[in-house]
Amino acid sequence: MLRRVRPDQHGPFDLEEGGCCIPDCQLAVATVVELTEAKDNAILVTTWYSGTHQIFRDIYIGPDHALNPNRYFIVCINQIGDGLSTATHNADGPNAELATSKFPKVRIGDDVVAQERLLREHFGIATLQLVVGASMGVQQTYEWAVRFPDKVRCAAPITSHDFLYTETLNEQIWSDPGWNGGEYKSNVDVLDGLTRHAHIWGVLGFSTEFWEQEVGRSLEFETKEAFLERFLEPDSTVMDPNDLLTLA
Amino acid sequence: MLRRVRPDQHGPFDLEEGGCCIPDCQLAVATVVELTEAKDNAILVTTWYSGTHQIFRDIYIGPDHALNPNRYFIVCINQIGDGLSTATHNADGPNAELATSKFPKVRIGDDVVAQERLLREHFGIATLQLVVGASMGVQQTYEWAVRFPDKVRCAAPITSHDFLYTETLNEQIWSDPGWNGGEYKSNVDVLDGLTRHAHIWGVLGFSTEFWEQEVGRSLEFETKEAFLERFLEPDSTVMDPNDLLTLA
Numbered sequence: 001m002l003r004r005v006r007p008d009q010h011g012p013f014d015l016e017e018g019g020c021c022i023p024d025c026q027l028a029v030a031t032v033v034e035l036t037e038a039k040d041n042a043i044l045v046t047t048w049y050s051g052t053h054q055i056f057r058d059i060y061i062g063p064d065h066a067l068n069p070n071r072y073f074i075v076c077i078n079q080i081g082d083g084l085s086t087a088t089h090n091a092d093g094p095n096a097e098l099a100t101s102k103f104p105k106v107r108i109g110d111d112v113v114a115q116e117r118l119l120r121e122h123f124g125i126a127t128l129q130l131v132v133g134a135s136m137g138v139q140q141t142y143e144w145a146v147r148f149p150d151k152v153r154c155a156a157p158i159t160s161h162d163f164l165y166t167e168t169l170n171e172q173i174w175s176d177p178g179w180n181g182g183e184y185k186s187n188v189d190v191l192d193g194l195t196r197h198a199h200i201w202g203v204l205g206f207s208t209e210f211w212e213q214e215v216g217r218s219l220e221f222e223t224k225e226a227f228l229e230r231f232l233e234p235d236s237t238v239m240d241p242n243d244l245l246t247l248a
Numbered sequence: 249m250l251r252r253v254r255p256d257q258h259g260p261f262d263l264e265e266g267g268c269c270i271p272d273c274q275l276a277v278a279t280v281v282e283l284t285e286a287k288d289n290a291i292l293v294t295t296w297y298s299g300t301h302q303i304f305r306d307i308y309i310g311p312d313h314a315l316n317p318n319r320y321f322i323v324c325i326n327q328i329g330d331g332l333s334t335a336t337h338n339a340d341g342p343n344a345e346l347a348t349s350k351f352p353k354v355r356i357g358d359d360v361v362a363q364e365r366l367l368r369e370h371f372g373i374a375t376l377q378l379v380v381g382a383s384m385g386v387q388q389t390y391e392w393a394v395r396f397p398d399k400v401r402c403a404a405p406i407t408s409h410d411f412l413y414t415e416t417l418n419e420q421i422w423s424d425p426g427w428n429g430g431e432y433k434s435n436v437d438v439l440d441g442l443t444r445h446a447h448i449w450g451v452l453g454f455s456t457e458f459w460e461q462e463v464g465r466s467l468e469f470e471t472k473e474a475f476l477e478r479f480l481e482p483d484s485t486v487m488d489p490n491d492l493l494t495l496a
Contacts, residue, residue: 164451164459164472171444175423196419203412204451211412224412 002030002053004085007118013110020104023094027077027118028053028084032061035073035123042125043067044115045076046133046140049161049247050201050239052078060132072129077115079136080106081246089240101182103246108136112143116151127151134158136247165204166248172196173241182242190241197244198236202228250278250301252333255366261358268352271342275325275366276301276332280309283321283371290373291315292363293324294381294388297409297495298449298487300326308380320377325363327384328354329494337488349430351494356384360391364399375399382406384495413452414496420444421489430490438489445492446484450476 004026007013013025030053035042045056045067053076061067067074078085081103086095088103098104119125131144131152138157145155173179176193184190210216216227252274255261261273278301283290293304293315301324308314315322326333329351334343336351346352367373379392379400386405393403421427424441432438458464464475 162451162459164447164476168444168448168451171447175440175444177425192423196416196423199412199419200416200448203410203416211410228412 001032002028002084005029005118005122007114007121009121013114015104016107016109016113017105022080022086022098022104024086025080025114026086027080027114028082029078029118030054030057030076032057032074033069033072035125039123039125040127040129041072042119042123042128043072043074043130043132044119044128044144045074046111046115046131046137046144047076047078047082048133048135048137049166050082050236050244051135051137052082052084056134067132075119075123075125077118079111079140079247080114081243083240083243087240088242088246100184100242103242106246108139108143109147112140112147115140116144116148128153130154130156132156132158135161168200169197170245170248172200173245176241179241182245184241187238187240191237194237194239194241195233198232199228201236202232249280250276250332253277253366253370255362255369257369261362263352264355264357264361265353270328270334270346270352272334273328273362274334275328275362276330277326277366278302278305278324280305280317280322281320283373287371287373288375288377289320290367290371290376291320291322291378291380292367292376292392293322294359294363294379294385294392295324295326295330296381296383296385297414298330298484298492299383299385300330300332315380323367323371323373325366327359327388327495328362329491331488331491335488336490336494348432348490351490354494356387356391357395360388360395363388364392364396375401378402378404380404380406383409416448417445418493418496420448421493424489427489430493432489435486435488439485442485442487442489443481446480447476449484450480 006026008025012021012023014021047053056076061069061074063070081087083089088099091098128151131141133141138160141155141157145152173190173193176190178184178189179193187194211224216224221227221231254274256273260269260271262269295301304324309317309322311318329335331337336347339346339351376399379389381389386408389403389405393400421438421441424438426432426437427441435442459472464472469475469479
């Protein structure tokens with residue numbers, strides 16, 4: 001079940017870097033099955049850069065999978081700016097002034113503050129049995145453990161994510177003349193930059209073993225070029241460039 | 249001792265992909281100390297993408313280092329196109345027609361054929377005690393072992409190098425409008441692309457441990473940003489973009 005929930009019912013959501021806020025911040029939240037009356041069986045899943053709750057829900061959650069929905073209430077919260085949650089490309093109504101290049105800088109701390117508030121105010125959850133995330137979700141997992149140590153019983157960071165890498169991805173967008181300082185008409189204007197983005201993702205977003213063992217073949221991509229062209233490139237080029245920059 | 253040597257005294261150097269050749273191919277060769285009369289103590293060092301014989305000579309060669317010059321005659325041969333050997337940016341005289349964007353496609357096989365011919369014709373070396381190289385030098389090391397198995401007693405490939413990665417580096421150059429299809433006036437015209445090239449190199453050309461252990465500090469770079477700005481960026485931006493494309 002996916003719905004959009006306001007972490008803050010009482011007004012705009014203030015951001016760590018200050019100077020601005022999100023007038024109407026809404027987070028896309030997927031939940032699986034049931035919170036106990038004592039509200040003591042919650043697991044939070046954070047999302048990775050360019051990813052959503054979807055893969056986690058499809059792959060990690062199940063009676064025989066890593067996260068058992070018969071025992072736990074599992075909440076996946078999409079990051080601010082990812083396009084399911086409030087983002088530059090869906091900024092309208094009270095957020096209209098944040099459209100295109102005007103979306104404020106959002107930090108991992110903002111995501112985690114919003115998540116904590118949402119869990120507390122909307123679900124009444126005071127303690128999490130587990131916070132788990134991969135890649136940029138790891139940054140949120142660590143941030144939870146540091147910022148709210150009393151609320152996190154276990155933390156499971158899967159892999160990691162780093163700043164220098166993300167900069168190289170951003171630069172593919174910035175360097176495309178079609179990006180135009182964020183004032184493009186459509187993601188298609190930034191096709192070249194997003195395609196290069198996909199290629200770097202291909203090198204760094206996958207393990208050496210993925211390529212060595214030719215895992216792409218089991219996904220019906222006969223060659224590494226086919227995996228790039230028919231999987232990774234379409235995956236990047238459908239995305240909104242400014243949303244990607246917000247997430248990064 | 250560094251000198252330029254022709255692998256082929258008898259005319260133009262033909263290339264695997266055919267259709268063209270290098271009229272006057274010269275390889276920059278650094279040798280350390282002495283070949284025995286029997287010519288049976290030679291080690292070949294191949295070079296990596298954007299690198300030259302220099303670091304290998306400075307770091308790997310010495311009585312207490314990996315390669316002992318008191319026992320071995322060590323030959324470092326720079327790849328075709330690297331700028332010390334014949335390359336687009338030094339193409340003049342008989343090679344004038346190969347200047348700027350007109351340098352032909354050179355393959356690892358071409359490098360290895362040229363090296364074998366040079367060692368045989370110029371030095372009279374029939375057998376190598378060792379072929380050793382890192383990164384793109386590994387590709388040459390493997391190529392030697394496959395193409396001339398009888399001539400290679402030992403092969404030491406250090407790390408590896410891959411095609412998808414190199415493509416992302418090339419794309420930084422191609423995507424810079426200043427590159428202009430290879431017809432730029434100076435590498436400064438491609439400053440933006442070469443700077444992005446440096447950033448990707450920073451992420452992928454170094455190990456996780458390099459960044460985790462903050463090795464840059466021991467080299468007097470206080471932050472990772474300083475290492476990027478004062479070491480990696482100048483290292484890429486002084487290079488000739490077409491030379492880098494030839495090597496890749």
